[in-house]
Amino acid sequence: MSLKYVDEFRDSNLAKGLIKRIRAMSHKPLRLMEVCGTHTMSIFRHGIRTVLPENISLLTGPGCPVCVTAQKDIDAFIELAGRDDVILATFGDLMKVPGSHSSLSLEKAQGADVRIVYSAFDAIGLATQNPQKEVVFCAVGFETTIPTIAASILACQEQGVTNFSVYSANKLTPPALAALMQTDGVQVDGFILPGHVSVITGTDAYRPVFETYLTPSVIAGFEPVDILSAIERLVVQNENQSPALENGYTRAVSEQGNIKAQQVMHQVFEPCTATWRGIGDIPDSGMGLRPEYHGFDAARRFGIEMPDVPEPKGCACGEILMGLKTPESCALYKKKCTPMTPVGPCMVSSEGACAAFYKYSV
Amino acid sequence: METNAMKQDKIVLDHGSGGKISHNMMTDMILPLFNNPTLSKLDDGAALTIAGKRLAFSTDSYVVDPIFFPGGNIGDLAVNGTINDISMCGANPLYISVGLILEEGFETEKLQKILETMAGAAKKAGVQIVTGDTKVVPKGKADKIFINTSGIGLIYNGVELSGSFARPGDQIIVSGTIADHGITVLSAREGLRFDSDIQTDSAALNTMVKSIVESECDVHVLRDPTRGGVGTTLNEIASQSNVGIRIREADLPLRGAVKGTCELLGFDPLYIANEGKLLAFVSKNDAEQLLEVIRANEYGKDARIIGEVVESDPGKVFLETAIGGSRRVDMLAGEQLPRIC
Ligand code: SF4
Numbered sequence: 001m002s003l004k005y006v007d008e009f010r011d012s013n014l015a016k017g018l019i020k021r022i023r024a025m026s027h028k029p030l031r032l033m034e035v036c037g038t039h040t041m042s043i044f045r046h047g048i049r050t051v052l053p054e055n056i057s058l059l060t061g062p063g064c065p066v067c068v069t070a071q072k073d074i075d076a077f078i079e080l081a082g083r084d085d086v087i088l089a090t091f092g093d094l095m096k097v098p099g100s101h102s103s104l105s106l107e108k109a110q111g112a113d114v115r116i117v118y119s120a121f122d123a124i125g126l127a128t129q130n131p132q133k134e135v136v137f138c139a140v141g142f143e144t145t146i147p148t149i150a151a152s153i154l155a156c157q158e159q160g161v162t163n164f165s166v167y168s169a170n171k172l173t174p175p176a177l178a179a180l181m182q183t184d185g186v187q188v189d190g191f192i193l194p195g196h197v198s199v200i201t202g203t204d205a206y207r208p209v210f211e212t213y214l215t216p217s218v219i220a221g222f223e224p225v226d227i228l229s230a231i232e233r234l235v236v237q238n239e240n241q242s243p244a245l246e247n248g249y250t251r252a253v254s255e256q257g258n259i260k261a262q263q264v265m266h267q268v269f270e271p272c273t274a275t276w277r278g279i280g281d282i283p284d285s286g287m288g289l290r291p292e293y294h295g296f297d298a299a300r301r302f303g304i305e306m307p308d309v310p311e312p313k314g315c316a317c318g319e320i321l322m323g324l325k326t327p328e329s330c331a332l333y334k335k336k337c338t339p340m341t342p343v344g345p346c347m348v349s350s351e352g353a354c355a356a357f358y359k360y361s362v
Numbered sequence: 363m364e365t366n367a368m369k370q371d372k373i374v375l376d377h378g379s380g381g382k383i384s385h386n387m388m389t390d391m392i393l394p395l396f397n398n399p400t401l402s403k404l405d406d407g408a409a410l411t412i413a414g415k416r417l418a419f420s421t422d423s424y425v426v427d428p429i430f431f432p433g434g435n436i437g438d439l440a441v442n443g444t445i446n447d448i449s450m451c452g453a454n455p456l457y458i459s460v461g462l463i464l465e466e467g468f469e470t471e472k473l474q475k476i477l478e479t480m481a482g483a484a485k486k487a488g489v490q491i492v493t494g495d496t497k498v499v500p501k502g503k504a505d506k507i508f509i510n511t512s513g514i515g516l517i518y519n520g521v522e523l524s525g526s527f528a529r530p531g532d533q534i535i536v537s538g539t540i541a542d543h544g545i546t547v548l549s550a551r552e553g554l555r556f557d558s559d560i561q562t563d564s565a566a567l568n569t570m571v572k573s574i575v576e577s578e579c580d581v582h583v584l585r586d587p588t589r590g591g592v593g594t595t596l597n598e599i600a601s602q603s604n605v606g607i608r609i610r611e612a613d614l615p616l617r618g619a620v621k622g623t624c625e626l627l628g629f630d631p632l633y634i635a636n637e638g639k640l641l642a643f644v645s646k647n648d649a650e651q652l653l654e655v656i657r658a659n660e661y662g663k664d665a666r667i668i669g670e671v672v673e674s675d676p677g678k679v680f681l682e683t684a685i686g687g688s689r690r691v692d693m694l695a696g697e698q699l700p701r702i703c
Contacts, residue, residue: 012612015685041628047687096696109372118552222625224685339695340382350628360689 011225018228019051026235029055031187033323035173036194037064037351038222044360046224048231056231059323060353062176062276063194065140066093067321067345067352070275072306073169074099074345077138079304080167081112086302087130089123090138092116093349096342100309120145120152120166127156127164136298139168143205144196146170146287147261150268153289153296165298168288171274173197174209175285181213183279186322190216190234192227195249200265202257203247210245221249268293277311277345278318315344320353327357334358376696380590383696385598404602405525406447406585409517418453420444421512429476429506431550433561436509437479439637442566444511445487446586449571450640452521458484458513460494466501476507487566489513518575527582528603532671533649535642537570537656538563538664539615540592544634545623560619563661565638570659574642579652583643586636590694593632595641596679597693607679609669609691632681633694643671 034040040060043049049058062068078099081088088104095105095116108114113133117123120137127135139149149166156164173194180186193206198219210217216237220230230248237243247253265287274286289297298304311318315337316330327333327346337343339358346352376383393402400408407420422443429436441458448455460480464473484491542563549560567586574581583603587595592614600607616631624631638661644652649667656662679691 012684012686019685038628044689045630045683046685047681047683047689048685050687050689051685105374105376106372109374122552224683228685340386359692359694 015224015228018225018232022056022228022232022235023053025232025239026053026056028238030189030235030238031057031059031323032190032192032231032234033059033061033188034192035061035063035177036192036197037067037349038196039192039194039220039227040064040351040353040356042222042224042227044356046227048224048227052231056235059188060321060356061188061191061323062180062279062321064321064346064349064351064353065142065145065171066091066097066349067317068171068176068276068279069094069097069140069169069345070277071100071309071311072275073140073167075306075309076167076299076304077104078102078107079306080136080298080302081107081114083134083302085134087113087115087126087133087135088138089115089117089126089135091118091140093351094138094140096348097345098312098342098348120149121155124152124156124161124164127161131163133163134301135164136302137164137166139166139170141170142173142194142197143200143265146269147200147258147265150264153268153293154264156296165296165301166289167298167304168269168286169274170269170287171276172271172285172287173201174205175282176276176279177206178209178212179276179279179282179285180322181209181215183322185324188215188323189238190218192230192234193217193219195219195221195226195252198247198249198253198257200258200261203245203253203255205257206245210243214243216243218246218248219253221252275308278321312343317344317346317354320346327354330354379694379696380594381694381696385693403524403526404598405451407451407453409451416517418448418451418455418515418517419512420447420451421510422447423508423510425505425508426547427505428547428550429472431547431562433546434564435476435479436507437476438483439562439564440509440511441480441483441489441491442487442564442637443588444513445489445566445568446588446638446640448513448515449566449568450523450584450586451515451517452523452571452575452584453515453517454572455487455489455513455515455568457490457492458511460491461510462494462496463504463508463510464496464498465504465506466498468506473507483566487568489568521575523581523584525583525585525599525602528599528605528607528643528671529582529645530605530671530673531646532582532643533646533667534596534607534609534669534671535644535649535653535656535665536587536592536615536668537567537640537642537659537662538638539617539620540587540636540639541620541624541631541634542617543637544591545620545629545631547635548627549623560617560623563636563638565661567638567640567661570640570656570662573655573659574652577652577655579648579655580645581642581648581652582645583641585641587639587641588637589635591631591633591635592641593630593679593691594693596691599641599643600679601677603671604676606672606675606677607669608672608682609679610682611684613666613668615664615666632691646670
């Protein structure tokens with residue numbers, strides 16, 4: 001991302017003009033869903049909900065990688081962290097997610113070697129510095145992070161780093177949108193499609209889903225002006241009943257996306273069935289290591305197969321990320337479940353809907 | 363599963379974050395045992411009266427990683443930090459102590475450099491390091507070097523400041539750009555290379571406080587928004603004073619490179635540490651005059667009025683966003699970043 005864009009797209013006059021136009025034009029009740037954790041954060045941080053007319057509601061979809069991670073995968077991370085020979089490398093957001101019996105943060109306090117990293121490449125660094133240990137990277141991410149993870153595996157292969165492996169809970173966005181639209185009760189009048197993911201996938205990746213369900217869809221960047229103009233386009237499409245798949249982030253997203261990144265991703269990974277929290281198993285929505293790279297597969301290397309476990313009782317994360325519920329309608333919200341005592345991942349991740357509601361609402 | 367930090371039988375990193383979890387440890391575990399009227403004010407330092415003299419006394423420990431970063435190192439951080447905590451009590455810092463905890467194997471050359479920086483910082487600020495202690499622990503039992511500093515100073519005549527003195531109508535001034543220190547340390551630690559010249563803002567604010575006091579402006583609160591950043595400090599003041607606080611995003615001074623790094627990493631600069639900035643709460647009539655006083659100081663050139671104190675929503679902080687929306691600025695539960703100050 002080029003930094004010089006930031007100010008232009010945060011221009012407050014431009015934003016105020018958009019807000020005026022949206023207010024003038026929008027009459028129908030609209031349920032618009034963002035499917036990207038960075039959008040969720042941006043919407044709250046800039047107070048976008050507070051400037052929209054009442055007939056527009058914004059739903060937080062399955063766009064926060066930590067929130068969609070199945071309970072059994074969280075348990076697998078905790079299981080791996082408990083091994084004496086393992087250094088577990090993870091994104092910070094996973095630390096406090098409650099597994100069935102513990103969390104990475106608690107395991108760390110009890111002596112497990114868990115390190116927070118910013119990318120899979122940091123984890124390779126740990127592997128070369130600690131040759132007597134096994135470094136396992138917890139891969140939770142969408143199309144934005146999968147190519148980097150793939151590149152890290154290729155780099156390990158090239159450099160002969162053998163004490164590095166990846167537990168893949170990676171996921172793909174378009175199959176989740178399709179699964180969502182097939183779910184009973186789900187009502188979405190427009191998708192604000194993720195900017196970063198689309199930089200990799202390109203607009204084309206959404207075409208099959210769009211053509212099947214004809215849900216108005218606009219790819220958006222992350223500044224307030226980006227998000228407001230995506231909302232404006234979704235309002236226009238809905239008011240005119242002219243659904244379209246539009247690219248509102250042309251300064252970064254092309255039709256075909258980043259082909260090089262896609263190639264690297266597909267060289268190392270192949271589609272597989274993945275379990276999404278709340279949604280369940282979605283065919284071809286995960287990315288598992290191809291047979292040639294099974295040596296880097298932590299689940300295989302350590303024989304980890306965790307049982308399917310129910311999500312925490314009363315936690316509505318799954319329904320929230322399908323737009324069926326709001327955090328406020330979860331009985332545990334702000335009572336048993338707070339950022340200090342999180343019950344579900346949506347309250348832990350900074351991109352989670354419950355955490356955002358808790359942090360930014362009155 | 364029970365994850366409430368207070369009910370955990372082990373300390374987690376968030377207990378040291380300066381956010382809600384640290385705050386709870388303070389109020390639930392520490393205060394009940396050490397309770398006294400001075401400590402329970404929860405100000406940056408203690409205001410004490412000894413033999414008719416009003417003194418400010420404060421202590422702080424520094425465990426920053428990395429120990430060297432653009433614009434400074436753990437040494438000047440430790441000296442300036444305590445100078446600032448004393449200054450925020452409306453006092454003139456005079457003497458400080460230094461406790462060093464060194465890890466076996468730590469290079470003497472680096473220690474020498476840190477000590478020289480500390481001496482330089484103390485000299486520049488006009489305080490003396492008058493007592494100290496050194497301990498060495500076996501390799502792996504500490505991370506290179508930890509420093510504790512404590513200090514005392516004389517509270518200026520007639521000055522009484524506390525985080526509990528904010529009143530509706532007060533204007534809030536920040537003395538310069540925010541989040542510089544936290545982003546510098548993060549970038550240095552993670553080896554993030556942005557073509558930028560961000561460096562720590564670590565500085566002693568005792569001369570700035572002296573001119574604030576001498577201006578005789580009606581100041582109610584001075585605080586340095588270190589760990590936890592401006593957002594956390596404003597929340598502390600809002601709850602100590604039982605008032606509401608409104609700030610404006612458009613008025614927050616932020617360096618371009620810091621802003622860009624925050625954008626990229628998804629961090630909110632309001633929660634990122636500063637080591638050479640203060641927040642001043644001043645009655646409305648004196649706000650412009652105080653702004654000029656702060657701007658005249660070498661560390662206050664970018665000072666801005668960023669918001670005000672209101673009666674509504676006591677204990678809460680709100681931000682008016684640049685696009686005209688509004689949102690809560692809550693205290694974070696734990697860390698946005700691991701230890702940085
Ligand atoms: S408030 Fe907590 S329990 Fe309820 S859905 Fe959100 S994370 Fe789950």
